[in-house]
Amino acid sequence: MKEAGFPLKDQAQVEAALRELGEPEADIEALTPAVMALDAWQVEASTPASRQKLLEALMPAMPEPENVPSVVQQAVARRWESQLAQLEFFLDVARAQVSVLRPGFWFFSILIVLLGMVLTTPEFNIPDPVILWLVTPVVALVGIHYGFQSVIHRVSELEAAAPISPLRLSLARLMIVLIYDILLLSAFSLFLISQGEAGGSLTDLILHFLSPLLLVSGVALTCSLRWSMRVSLTVGYTVWMVFVMAMLNLVSAAGWGTLAEWGGMLAGAGLLAVGIMGQRRSPAQML
Amino acid sequence: MRIMNEAFESVSDEALMEQMCRGSRQALAALVERHHPPLMGYLYRLTNGQRELAEDLAQETFLKILQSAALYARGRPFKPWLYTIATNRARDHFRRLETRKTDDWSDWIEERPGQIDLEPEAAFLTRENQGRAAAAVQQLSPPLRAALILRFYNDLSLEEIAQALDLPLGTVKSRLSNAVRQLQRILAEPQEV
Numbered sequence: 001m002k003e004a005g006f007p008l009k010d011q012a013q014v015e016a017a018l019r020e021l022g023e024p025e026a027d028i029e030a031l032t033p034a035v036m037a038l039d040a041w042q043v044e045a046s047t048p049a050s051r052q053k054l055l056e057a058l059m060p061a062m063p064e065p066e067n068v069p070s071v072v073q074q075a076v077a078r079r080w081e082s083q084l085a086q087l088e089f090f091l092d093v094a095r096a097q098v099s100v101l102r103p104g105f106w107f108f109s110i111l112i113v114l115l116g117m118v119l120t121t122p123e124f125n126i127p128d129p130v131i132l133w134l135v136t137p138v139v140a141l142v143g144i145h146y147g148f149q150s151v152i153h154r155v156s157e158l159e160a161a162a163p164i165s166p167l168r169l170s171l172a173r174l175m176i177v178l179i180y181d182i183l184l185l186s187a188f189s190l191f192l193i194s195q196g197e198a199g200g201s202l203t204d205l206i207l208h209f210l211s212p213l214l215l216v217s218g219v220a221l222t223c224s225l226r227w228s229m230r231v232s233l234t235v236g237y238t239v240w241m242v243f244v245m246a247m248l249n250l251v252s253a254a255g256w257g258t259l260a261e262w263g264g265m266l267a268g269a270g271l272l273a274v275g276i277m278g279q280r281r282s283p284a285q286m287l
Numbered sequence: 288m289r290i291m292n293e294a295f296e297s298v299s300d301e302a303l304m305e306q307m308c309r310g311s312r313q314a315l316a317a318l319v320e321r322h323h324p325p326l327m328g329y330l331y332r333l334t335n336g337q338r339e340l341a342e343d344l345a346q347e348t349f350l351k352i353l354q355s356a357a358l359y360a361r362g363r364p365f366k367p368w369l370y371t372i373a374t375n376r377a378r379d380h381f382r383r384l385e386t387r388k389t390d391d392w393s394d395w396i397e398e399r400p401g402q403i404d405l406e407p408e409a410a411f412l413t414r415e416n417q418g419r420a421a422a423a424v425q426q427l428s429p430p431l432r433a434a435l436i437l438r439f440y441n442d443l444s445l446e447e448i449a450q451a452l453d454l455p456l457g458t459v460k461s462r463l464s465n466a467v468r469q470l471q472r473i474l475a476e477p478q479e480v
Binding site for chain 1: 419421
């Protein structure tokens with residue numbers, strides 16, 4: 001039986017390994033016994049029988065000599081691999097992330113938009129931009145909650161153990177959430193226009209929902225780097241409420257409403273970038 | 288039965304991989320003979336002592352290598368690639384488990400301690416020390432545990448770990464530093480009787 005043991009044979013080797021990590025000299029003496037203690041956990045994990053069994057299982061998958069790709073085929077394959085691998089890999093990651101998103105994300109987002117449709121009925125008499133300002137932040141919060149709840153559940157620790165970086169995972173997940181939300185809200189905007197009551201063009205309506213979508217998502221995601229998801233979502237919504245109040249009472253009066261929405265959208269995009277970049281470090285921070 | 292032909296002992300992993308790509312079964316056998324023990328050690332420790340799971344993951348890893356043989360880039364360092372695939376297999380397994388059964392895979396981790404199968408013939412003190420070391424490693428989070436095992440049990444260089452886990456070298460160092468410090472703290476805690 002072969003042992004998968006502890007390869008550092010003496011204290012000097014362990015100290016050298018710690019030094020390689022950049023540990024201060026003062027700490028090395030204290031840390032060395034902890035590393036040396038690992039030696040106690042020896043694993044007898046592989047036997048000739050287990051390797052033989054493995055080989056027997058592998059042999060059917062072994063390429064037959066006649067099926068082995070030629071040198072040219074291998075070169076073409078490698079070239080395709082280098083060009084497509086990154087894209088393919090990212091799409092694989094995105095596809096995996098779709099399966100990670102729970103049904104609640106898809107369901108509640110649609111439900112909120114359907115509730116928004118109820119608000120368009122004449123009984124409520126709410127202007128379309130205000131409906132979008134009410135509905136979109138909630139859709140954004142649902143997206144951030146479900147898309148990034150791994151931060152709560154510490155799934156990202158698992159993700160960080162994998163070669164796929166947390167940054168790429170977060171990007172893929174954010175891409176799915178935003179694309180879904182934008183499609184949903186675009187459909188809602190078209191619905192508003194079809195009702196013939198929209199207070200502007202489709203472009204105006206897109207601005208009305210993009211601004212809260214990005215701002216609320218950006219604030220919540222950035223806050224989640226330091227605080228719990230619940231607090232972050234609350235802060236995201238509160239910031240948006242303050243933003244709307246300020247816009248309605250101060251900025252719009254001066255005719256700067258559109259400019260303020262553009263500002264909110266750009267600020268949100270910036271915060272999203274900060275939030276996503278921060279996700280690459282968040283697993284370590286959670287330790 | 289001696290599986291590996293002595294002629295292969297001095298051949299590099301990369302050369303064996305290329306021979307295997309050309310259909311050499313002896314090269315595959317040599318790779319298995321050389322890398323199965325440390326790979327099993329890695330997966331066994333990463334999965335907190337689940338031998339059957341580690342064996343399944345090791346088999347999946349070698350199968351994946353066979354399936355990717357046609358795309359193997361000549362001269363690509365074999366060992367980091369092997370551990371990249373193995374870590375991915377483990378992650379995928381945990382993710383499937385997490386999606387199917389639980390809301391939080393950290394619950395799963397906490398169930399594992401105590402399932403480490405210690406050798407019955409080992410002396411009590413040895414077993415106790417072994418149990419302490421195993422329990423301490425289990426308490427580390429998966430990213431730290433993976434880096435720690437690769438460095439201190441599997442003897443991968445920092446650069447190889449960076450390649451295997453697709454991390455910048457600085458992140459590997461800080462992860463290992465965190466792991467060692469947490470390990471020291473855990474081992475310093477008084478043992479429960």
